[in-house]
Structures are given as structure tokens and as C-alpha cells.
Amino acid sequence: MLGTGLIKGLAVTAKNLVGSYHDPARYTTLEYPEVKPKLPEAYRNFPFLVTENATDPMGTLRCVACQICEKECPPQCIYIEKSKDKKPDAAGKPQIYPAVFAIDTSVCMSCQICVEVCPFDAIKMDQEYEIATTDRFGALLLNREQLAKPNSYYHQIHPTEAVEVDARLAEERRAAEEKAKAAAAAKSAPKSAAPAPKPPAAPSAEAPKPPPAA
């Protein structure tokens, strides 16, 4: 009969209207400024640089300015200038460090490719999202100092992943030390132990090759 469908629909909305007062499944609002969302561990929003030591962030950056992330970044929002000198890293080994490391968050699309390609676990994804600002140029270009966050913070936002990374790094360090020791014992000559990153492929530098179909 005409109207049954309408009445069925009205019943559904009535059920929801009443349900919103007693059924949590029918009242799904999280009142944001007071109730913050529970972010999953995997959540990613903008990268940050991991430092080993919170008290000396610039001295203990894991980043060695290898520029892989800069080249792989799809929207090209990372800018790195290598240092001219070397400074000891957290393990005390002299390393090149980024003299300039800037990420333009007004361009970054949080795709996580920089994290995936980084061989040093130096860049990780942050979870900060309350970053609305009135200042277009000042607040959205993050420099080295703003990007550096301690490993403890990384543990806080990505606990399982950070533990894995720490274990892997410790293992690498141990292997490197052993290797260095062995090398020192063999040749008594110091040798770089850190895995040297391979220079990545330059994007799109070559002229196109002949048509593959021809």
C-alpha cells in the first residue's frame, strides 16, 4: 500500500533518534577538542628526525645527510644540505650531518616513502595533526631544529616499531663493532663500518630511449 515504505523509513529514523540517547552505536560523536581521537600506532602525519639524545638533539641526529629521502620524495618537499665537516654521532663515530634539513609541510603528503627508503632509520613519521596556523611561510617550513625529536618520543608514538628499530640498530652496531675489531685485529687500520648507502638512481635524467614497440 502507498506509504508503507515511507513509514518504514520514518521508523528507522525514529529508532536512531531514540537510540542516540541510550545506544553508543547510534551516537558516534567524539567531541574533539575535549576528547582526542585514539590514534592507531601506524598513523602517520608528516616526518620527523630521530635524535638519540633529547638533551643534545642537534648533536645526536641519526641522519647522515645521505639525501636518499630527498631524491625519493615524490613531491620533492625535503631539502638537505650536507655539512662540510664531520661530527661524532651518538656512537662517537665521525659522520657527515645535515647542515640544512627542511621539510615543507605545506607540500608534504605524508606518504611515508622517505621513511621506507631511509637506510639509517633516521626519519620517521610523526602523529601531530593539530598544526593549523595563520602563518603560511613561517610556520609550515620545518627546519632541522623543529624536526628533531628524541627517540623516546618515537617510542611513545610507535612503540612496537621503535622497539624493532632499536633492536635492529643495536644489532647493526654490534656487528659493526665486531667487524671493526676484527679488522683492527687483522690490519690494525680503522675502517668505516657503517653501511655506505648506494647512490640512488637520478630521476628522469636520461633522454627517452627508442620506442619499445618500434
Added chain:
Amino acid sequence: MSDAAPAITQAERDDLRRNGILLTSLEELYNWGRSHSVWPLNFGLACCAIEMIAASMARYDIARFGSEVFRPSPRQADLLIVSGTVTKKMAPQVVRLWNQMPEPKYCIAMGACAISGGPFKQGYNVLKGIDRFIPVDIYIPGCPPRPEALLHGLVQLQAKISGQPLTGPDAPRHLRTDIECDCPVPEFGAHDLEPPQNPAVWTPPPAVVRPDKA
């Protein structure tokens, strides 16, 4: 800009309030009214528009801030949320919509694309930021920003409105005589928009020249 020194300091304003100065109360009422009734234009551009819609949905409920009235006509809207990539083909329409909105009006650049072209900034048809043509109040970086980030931006906007004095150099745009509120609509040229930016609105920042890049 909110971070500039206000024309009247807080102490002076408190003083004025104690003395029952009508202007202050009027100003407060005016700012209270317009900050709590920000009706956005029902205008989505791209990916961020989906998150904008999500922000008005049950989980986030922008209605709590009194802003769920998405008006389809610019005549009744207060807030232009530029939610997504502004292409060069679209830019004149966005500017026209902005001009069609009655004062006082606000603009939120939501997401990387609206701020700077974002990941698509290298595209031939992509405008590198809507602030080249219209004044932007709040920038929300992210790709796309979470709905909570949009709510955060809205709270920022409300705070900005509430803090605006009605006179002096920090007065809102529409109450000042030295600023032209209408933005000229760019035209389609043979290769690009003409002009490619509106110098009255968009001033590039002090240039950071980076010539030493290896």
C-alpha cells in the same frame, strides 16, 4: 594577523570593560556572534572535500561549533574552505565565489594543495596555493588533514575572530578602508593564468636563496 601586537592591549580592554564602554561590548557581541556562527560554503574541490564532509558527519560533527550549515549559495556563506587542489582552470571560479560572498568572510586553505599546490605543485595546470589570489586566514597542512585537524583549524579561526578589534590596523578586512576587498578574477591566457598572482594579496616572503645546493 593575530600574532601582531593588538591595537588595544588586554589590560586596556579590561579597563574599558570595567568602565562599561559601549564599543567594547558591541565589539564582543559582534565577534561572539560571527565566530559562533561560521557557515561554510558547500564547496568541495578534491580529496580534502571528502574529509571536510567527514568532519560534518556523525563521528566529528562540525555542528557542535554551529558550523554544519553548509550553504550551497555563496551569498549565505561566511567561510570558504578551499578543500583541495585549485587548478588553473578552477582558480577564476574560486576567486569569483570569494567575491560573491558577503563580508565578513573567512577563508581556510585546507590541505597541502590549497596552501601551496602540495604534491601536485609541479603540474602544469595546478595553482601553487590559493593565497596567490585570495587572502587566507587559516592554513591547515596535511594531505588530507584529518577531520579533527579541520576542527582544530575552525577553533583557531574562531579564536582569531574573537580577538579582532573593530578599529585600528588589526581590524578585520571589511572594516578597513585601505584594503580592497574584492579580488580581481584572473583570466585564461594562452599558456597560463593572467596575471599568475594578485600582488595586492600575495606577497612572497623574504626569499631564502639556496644557491649552495650540491
Added chain:
Amino acid sequence: MIAVAPTSDRFLEVAPLQLRDWFIGLLPQSLRWITSGLITVVAILAVFGLLFAYLTLAERKILGRVQNRPGPNRTGWFGLLQPFADGVKALTKEDVVPRDADQVLHYLAPVVLVALSLLGFAVLPFGRHLVPVELDAAVLYFFAAGAATELAVFMAGWASRNKYSLLAAMRALAQLISYELPLLLSFVPVVMLAGTLSTTEIVTAQGGWTGGWIPHWYVLTPWGFAGFVIFMIAALAESNRSPFDLPEAESELIAGHLTEYSGFKYALFFMAEYFGMCALSGMAVTLFLGGWQAPCAWLEFIPSYAWFAGKLLVLLLGFMWIRATLPRLRMDQLTRLAWKFLVPLALINLGTAAFWSLTAGWTGPLQLVRWAVALALVVTPFVVMGRRLTAGVAPRTYRYAAS
């Protein structure tokens, strides 16, 4: 005309009038008449203005609740100041008049609309003694004033010089004219049965209870129920509410005739829509729901205007509930619904009411026959014409691919 408050009633029942009389008594004789009128006007404006403000809030909150969210709740305690923030904003918003628009008509349309939509309140009996203007042909006056609002909507659409507005104006005219007829026909039985065009007398005619429990409201008769439903459907259409909100169909015509209105003029349109909704609901209460009469004898201690307000709010809630649920009709379906369904039903209902009126003297088992015949006269045409209306439209079954 100064209605002096009767003293026989309970205190609450007459309190508003006594307050008015006391105030008028303070004034010199020459000012009393005009002040009395002004007080009524101000009271109606204040009450319904406030009602409008909170109806918008209620609508937003109910829509929110239906959609599993709270709705506005941060402006003031529980969001109660939200309408005032909106009001302040609307008042201070820049008023844009398109350059090519017809300046005079563009300005006049919202004013005329609000003025006309307010006229209806004059004859509504809000309570036993609360009738602003006592007219013998009050019902006629009410619908005449209501019909004139169409003019204002068309003015708005025409004056804006916008294609969407123009389409909306055309739609509005077609829709409002189509639904004027079922609206009028649906209450003719009431006039027939009550034998009067005066709203107060119609309410009085619905007084009394059977056994102290079942009120003699017209909605509780077969013809009255049918008339009430037709009236409410037509009222939905007349006040441009979903599912008949075609003139301002958001997904089709941007904002229809409102497209070019900003600031306070837009707020006026909004206000007029709610006023129209309130007035039509008030009329429905008066005609079919027994006006200010209490539903049972022992509930009479509650003042009559509270009953009126309660019934009005229930109807308004219904408006909002429908809006939260139903999709919109198309223009041709809308007019077809009016001309091919509602108008014939209303005409048949006229006959049903006549039958009911003629058989008023039937008692005993004949009473049952009377009910059966009247029910059949209501239900049969509804089913038959409903079938014809929805011909070719039915739920479907689907097949699946073989592999």
C-alpha cells in the same frame, strides 16, 4: 475592542490577560485601545520570534540526533545561545544585491513574505481566551493571507535575476497553486460539520469528551483523519518543507529563490518559512486536533494555551522528523500527487463528511454501520488511487550472472 479577562476561570488560564488588563489600566483611556492591540502584536512577535529561534536550534539538534550526533552544543549552555549567535551574524552580514537584480522587488520580497506569513497568527485561538482577532470568517482570512505568500516567493525568484532563482520561482508558483486546492478542500468538511468559519467556534465545536476520555476532535473521525492527513501533506508543500522543498532544492537549484539573498534578508526568508510552518500547524491544531482543548477531562487543569502549544510542538516535531527522513519529489510527481491524488481524495472526503453529518443521529448498532461506511469511504479511494499513483513503481527482484 478590549476583551476584558473573564474572572470565572482558573488563575493560570487568565493570567496573561489579567496582566495585559492591569497594564492597560495604568494608561489613560485614549491610549488603551491602541496599546491593547500593540501588546497582542508584540506578544505574538516575541513568542513566535523566540519560538522561531529555538525551532531552528531544535531542528538542528533533532536532525543531529537522528544522524547519531549531538548537533550544536557549544554556543552557550547546551547550545542554547546558538540561534542568537546566528542572529547577530545575520544582522551584521553584508547585504549583497546583484547589480542586475530588480532592486525594489529584491528588497520587498522578504519583507512582504514575513509580513504575510505573520498575518495568519491573528485569527488563531491560542487559548480559551487568547484570540488576537475574533473574525467570523477567520478561516477564509487565514488562507487568503497564506496564499499571498506565493507572490512573495515569486517576487524573490524573479527579482534576483538568476537562472536558478527563476526556475525556483516557476516551481514555487506551480507548487503553491497546486497545493492550495487540497489545502482548502481538506478543511471544508470541518466547516461543514462545525457550521462556522470562525476559528473559536470550530474549537468549541470540538469540545467535550466521550466518557471523559475520548475527545471529540475531528481528527478522531474517519473523515477528519483523512482531512488532517491531506491538510498536513498540503501544509508541508505550502511551507516548502521536505519532501516538497523543491523551490530551494539544494542539490538541484543551489538555494532556489534564495540564491541571491544574503545576510538579514536571507534570515527573513528563513523566519517566514518557520512562521508559515507554525501558522499552518496552528491551523491544523485548531481545525482537527481540537485547538486548545485538553485530551481528557481530568487534564483540563493545565491551561488551554499550554495544550495548544503542546499540540503545535508535536506537529512541528513531525515536520522535522519527516525532513530528516524523506527524499524529495520531482516537480511533475509533486503536481501529480496534488491533482490526481490529494484533490480527488479531498473531494471524496467531502462526501464522507456529508454522510457523517447526515448520520449524526444514528445510535446503537447503527453507530457501527456509520463508522464502517465512513471508514470504507476513506480507505477505499486511498488504496485505489494510491495504486494508480504508484503504477509502474515497485520494488524489484534481481537476477545473478550465470558465471
Added chain:
Amino acid sequence: MSVSDLTPLSAPGGSTVRAVHDEFHGDLLEVSMGPHHPSTHGVFRMIVTLDGETIVKLKPVFGYLHRNHEKLGENTTYLASMPYTDRLDYLNSMTNNWAYAVAVEKLAGLAVPERAEYVRVILAELTRLLNHSCLAGFLMQDCGCSGTPLMYAFREREKILDLFESLSGSRMMCNYQRFGGCRVDPSADWLAGAQRLTDGYGAFLDEFEALLTGNEILMARTQGVGRLSSALAISAGVTGPALRATGVAHDLRKVDGYGVYPRFDFRVPLGDHGDTYDRYMIRILEMRESLKILSQALAGLPGGPIMDPKAKLRGFRPKAGEAYGRIEGPKGEIGFYLISDGSANPYRYRVRPPSFINLTILEDMCLGRTVADAVIILGSVDIVLGEVDR
């Protein structure tokens, strides 16, 4: 052919409103709907010529979201294009990822571990649920509902997005598939969550259908509106639910049998009328079939690696050649056509956008209908402008 005599628009900006004169009907009204219009699902524009409210001509205008996806794809590496595919059809990043991965895997001859294939199926079907629910919600919005069905659809969408977020890290832009597998292995918790969602989704569909499917207004609005014949649909390259609503049994999950779809038992619903109601109902029925696939895939998910161990993340250079890979996305056949010249960047990177090609017949469906119909016909075609304009 119905497309014929419209001269190039002289003023592409703004509401180009001009009167078209016609000998019999006098002046026709030309209305520009979009690029800012509440019903165009973004920045689509239709120039509609009206006789009264009847459409006599309808010209779609594209390009307002043309953000040069293909050019960018040719200027970046294969991997770097993956996050861009998220932004093509931004409701369905998972299936876009998959289609792109399929094309690259074809181009480079990469194998995908079985577990990854299962996870891809799970994510693709979740995406289908998400897309179809949202589409139904948006369609109802176009029909004039005051947001309620859309809110219910988004309520469920949030649950799916929570799953996506906890797996891939982002709600919409998942960037999850990789060439030769997937980026992260879903945990047991995640799979349990997906199972819970699958179990609960049927109840939502029931409620949604109770709200709308039997609604007389909805049926009157959609039945017989926007009819499409199967012959025209095939010729016009229409794919996905819109094609199946015309009665053509063409679902790439069955036709190509890509991934591990042949292992699952599911049916392909077909419509008989090809109208808007059929397009809506096919999607509802497809969601119910997706739930079947989901529970089978979740039950049969094998162990093993999620990535092909031979797959390289950096320095990925497929040999010269070309490949066209396609899958059944929620909107239809989404394909990627890649030409490699042996370098790190694709020489040609082309997206076959289903919603763009499905729009070919928009005018044919709308002619003779009213503006209100055009709005819901467009809604039922299911477009996302990021994909239409790329």
C-alpha cells in the same frame, strides 16, 4: 551522434548563460551547473539547455580538477607514483594502488605472494563496501534527503577507515600496495577487526534498505530515470555497476579472474532496466556479495610472506616494454597503461579512469529528463573528479 553542434565556448569561466533560440519553442534556457554546484560531486560542470525544465542538451565540461597526474607520473619513479594513485579516486585508494601494482607487476614480471593476494582481496572488498555505501549516501543526498542516509553511510565508512588507518597509517591515502606484495602485514587483531566489521555490515545494509529501498518517493524518483541500453553501454566503454545494471554480465573479477578471486564463491547481480534504481540496487546487492568474499578471504587467509623477497623498493627499473593492467574497481574497470624505456621513470604513464569514461553517455541518459533527474543520474553514475580529470 548526439554530440554535434556546440561551438566552442567563448567564455569558459563563470556562468556562461546564453539564450538558445529555437524555432518551435522560442527561447531555451541555458544553465551552467557547476563547477560549484552542490550536486556535481566536486568540480564537474554541465552546461544544460532547458526547455522549461526539460533537458534538450547537456554538455559536460571537464578539467577543473585536472592536476596532471599523468605528467607527474612520467616525471617521477615508479614507486613515487604509488601515493599519487591514492589521490586519483580518493574514495578508493586501495583499489587504485592495486590496479597500479598489477600493471607494474605485469610490466616487470613480478610474482605476488599468496598472502598478499588475499590481503589485497580483503582490502579491495572493504573499499568496495566503502565506495558503494558512500555512493548510495551521496545519491540520496542528490535525491533531496537531508543528510541522514549519507550520515549513516559515513558512520560505517569511519569503521572501515579505522581499519585502513590502523593498517596503512592513513585514513584515505593508504599508499599500501607495493610492487610484489603489500607494505605491512596485517596483524591478528586487525583481521579480527575486519571480521567484526564484516559480521556487522549486514545489519547496516538492512537498516539502510529499510530506510530507503522500499521508499515510494525514492522509487518514483529513480525507476525509469536515466535508462541506458546495454548496447550503448558496451560501445561507450561503460564498466562497473553501471554496465551490470544494464544486464551485461561483465565483472573483471570473473572475466579476468585476477588475483585469487576465482577461489571465492560469489555472484554478480544484474539489472534488467539499466535505470538509476537498478544502478543503486546493483551496488547494494554487490555489497552483500562483497561481504561473502570478505568472510571467505578472512577465513582462508594463508600464512607466508606479504612481500615478494625479490622485489626492490629503490632502484626499480623494469625492462623496456609496455603493459596494460586492469582490475574491477568499485567504479568500474580501472587500468594503468605503462610504457617503460628501461629507466627509473615510466616513459608513458596512463590511467584508464572508469568514472571519466562512464560519463560518455551522460547526455544520452539525461536528454528529455528534467534537471532534478540529471542530478540523480549523475549521482548514480558514481564519479569522483580526481579520477575524471586526473
Added chain:
Amino acid sequence: MDTVEQLRDRLLARFPGAGITVVANPSPAAQHSLLLTAATARDLALFLRDEPGLQFDQCSNVTGVDWPDKEIVDTTKVTLPDPAGGPPKVVEQKSKRVEPGCLEVVYHLYSIALRHGPVILRLRTANRTDSVTLPSLTPVWRSCEFQEREVFDLFGVVFAGHPDLRRILMWDGYQDHPMRRDYVEPDSYEWEPTPHGEVLAKARQHYPAPAAAPEAPKP
């Protein structure tokens, strides 16, 4: 379904002298294609669509590819007799030649009725400048309508017989074909904090002095 070679032979048997070349695809995908000539393309397409055993009723994908003019350096080894009478020297001679480029349009055909495909058709223009006309296949498959417009817009291939050949993605009045490999964007440089590649080159050009003077860039 037939292999590409069989399909070519079948077409040649029906249209002798049609000029069909098989273009091999060395990638693992092994989707080989047929290069047609402009003159016979539409007849062949109709045949492919209507022939009962083929029935390629769906043209799934249409796209353009730009092959710019290429400078090819040929190295030939020439044995020169030593004028001094010594052993003949082997000298490498380099000769440059320009291989003319072309614009190519690729059609991917599938059969929904018989569930096979893809058959890939390619059409090539004579050059990239003045002779860029190809026959439109829109009358054969309606799905080509918008896609051919897109190829026209972005690559500049003119389709003869297309019912409504206008720009589709860019605005009318736009003069470039941006998907061509040699397209150069208009120089509307703005300050960019993370410059790379071309942008970095532009940055250097717009700020010739390396001093970090806070000056506005040129409009």
C-alpha cells in the same frame, strides 16, 4: 583467441595491402600490438568490432604517446688505409641523423561478448608538427569520444571525423599540448623553500646573486 600474428594474417586476408605491422612488446606482459595505417584504420576497426569470431565490442582505453624527434649518433668503423703505407687504421666515424618523431595513439580493445582481449591498435602520425591528423574511431566505439578529445587536448593529435573535437581538460584558448615531452611550463617562478631540479635551476636564474638578500622575486 588468435595470437597477434594470426590476427594480422586474418586482417590481411580480409584487407589485402592494409599495411599492418606487429609491434612486439619485449616486457613480460607480452601484450603485442598492431600498428595500423591511418588510411585503413577505420575499416579494420569496424571489422574487428563486427566480425563474429572477434567481436571487440569494447574499446577500453585510448591514449596518446609522444615520441619526440631523436638525434641518433651512428658509429661506424671505417678502415682507412694509412697514407704512410703502414697497417690500415680503424677509425670510428660518427654521423648524426635525426629520426623523426611521431605522435602515437594506442587503443586497447576487449570483447565483452567473447571475453577475450586485449588487442592493442596503434596509429602514428607522420610527424609532430604539421601532419598530425589521424582518423577518429569514435564512430566505431563511442567510448573513444572523450578519450580522443583528451589526446587532442594534451598531445595535439587531430582526429578526423570526430563529432566534437574540442579541448576537454584545459581551457579553450590554451595553446600548448602539455603532455608532449618537449612542453615547457610558463615561467611563473615563486619562492619555494625546497627547490630541486628544474625549480632549483629557476631559483638560480631568478636570484642570480647568491647573497641572501630579502628581495621579492620577479612577478
